[in-house]
Amino acid sequence: MTGFPSSAAPAERLGGSGWNLARAAAATPGAAYLLVGLGALLSVWTPGFLTLTNLTHVGLQAAVLTIVALGMTLIILTEGIDLSLGSVLGLAGVVMGLLVVGGWPLPVGIAAALGVGAGFGLVNGLLVAYAELPPFVVTLGTFGMAQSLAMVLTHGDSVTGLRASVRWFNEGIVLGVPVPIWATAALFALTYVLLYQTRFGRYVFAIGGNRRAALLAGIRVRSYQTGVYVYGGLLAAVAAFIMTARMNAAHPTIAVGLEFDAIAAVVLGGTSFERGRGGLVGTVVGALAVGVLRNGLNLVGLGTEWQVAVVGIVIIGAIVLDALRGLT
């Protein structure tokens, strides 16, 4: 592999000239097919799916997942993983909730939650980038720590009695569009610019493409790598505002397992665990696909116990297909 692979790498890799259609089909991430297929199936199958209320509901539900998945995309692009994002989200929500209920102004709660996200991201990033420990072990450890702290702070209960102003994060409407959708769009734009228009983004791809080469080229790999985890933690904290507002309470374990959906969204969206291939647009499609899948299972009447298994199988299926495509 020469040079740094960019997001265009998959298309280039396929090479050839005449087969534009086949090329486009192969370069389209599995998420797009899943989304279109599920959408068509559900529109025919269940009358409740293709209604404005339900689609808005799907969008609102997917907002939290999309925001977390944006950060996860950058992390996976550097050949990392963050298994702690779900429980960090829970802890950030709990911290904000407790401060707000305790009479502190909302901005203090927001700042503290962002601090929790950034702090855990920093610990993860430092251990991965400087100590060079395997990311899954580091983030599994911090997963336990964040979940534990959230339980200790709340004694295992939910934080209720939040001020009405908190609910604005979910119910607020600006120019006819709900706040969570605005937040998702804004964070997508921000992450997009970060990834494709800045040096930071270029180095994210470089680290994933070949970390050693990037180090030897004199890139400050370790600080950029740490930055990626901090960004992921910050986004998880923002997602916590929306999640807390939607539940009108902060549950310590509400988002445990969300990191799995986020990984699913990223992988379905075509980002690969190796060599820094992939991109952000795919992740958004992937998050919508996971959101529609869960919504569809709900509409068909399959409870959460089925959803975990089905989402797991779909994701592993997608990863396996991706791997098979790489082998040929």
Place this chain on the structure above:
Amino acid sequence: MSRGLARPEDFPRVARATPGVTPAGAAWARVALSRRFFVLTSRVAGLLLLAVLLSLASPHFATWQNLINVLRQASIQFLLSAGLTLCVLTGGIDLSVGAVLGLSACLGAALLAQGHVAAGILAALLVGTACGLANGTVVAYLRLPAFIATYGTLWIAHGLAYVFMQGEVIHGFPPAFRFIGAGFVGPVPVPILVMLAVLGGLHVLLHRTPLGRAIYAIGGNATAARLSGMPVQRRLVAVYALSGLLAGFAGLVVIARVNAADAGTGEDLLLGSIAAVVLGGTSLFGGYGGVAGTAVGAIILALVVNGMNLLDIQTFWQPFVVGSIVIVTVLADQLASAGAGRST
């Protein structure tokens, strides 16, 4: 960073990791020795320190009843972490052990509760092995990163357990079956004897069989192992299958002990299972360590949990402590070997 071809200097790593062969590279020998020295001394010191502190802190600690309890807890943790150790030795990981334990336990429990002892045991072991085979196939043949393949299996197994149980709890198993979890031989609980048997078996497997040699060789340098003619992919499948089988077996011991199973069984065991492996000194990069270490790791972990209970520390703190232990241990081992590597 895979290199296309093995170079001569790759082979000392295999030699280092293969028991009974003198390490050829002096530098590697120093790293391995200093790592071994650090791991040994730190673990023995940790164990002693814990024992002394806990005996001082609580009058209930140094009693036969409590120590037997600690060992019984450690034995279940060991059964779950032993197979995982084999995966880690090959440079892989099995994040699904806790969930596979849960799924096997639930399916086995359904049969056991109706009095079908043999069928229940067989079902649990088969389910565990099947999950392991799936993990191994995906890791070995599709070359997916082990952490992601087994993480997916974690959620699938977990989800299937919930689907199967529908929120029910199955309890009340035949006394003959409960013997493996709750029985005693003389004064010694059966799980401790089971642990010793599995420990002995796996130790022989690691140090006296071709599979054991392959495990260390793959962990030392997979490319070199392949080029020297080892059937790397088949061996990897066997390792993950074994990990699944042992998780299924651990599931049986757990439900025999508590006399009940629900979909949440095994849910909180993941962090601990990895903690026991790294506390046991097995390197997460593969090729170094063993099951005896994991037994020690399981005992240290059980002591920590026991100590927290004796000191009336909220159980909510336990994941925090176990998570920190994992990170600090891995970090310390890494620094110890890195320091030795630089001093050459």
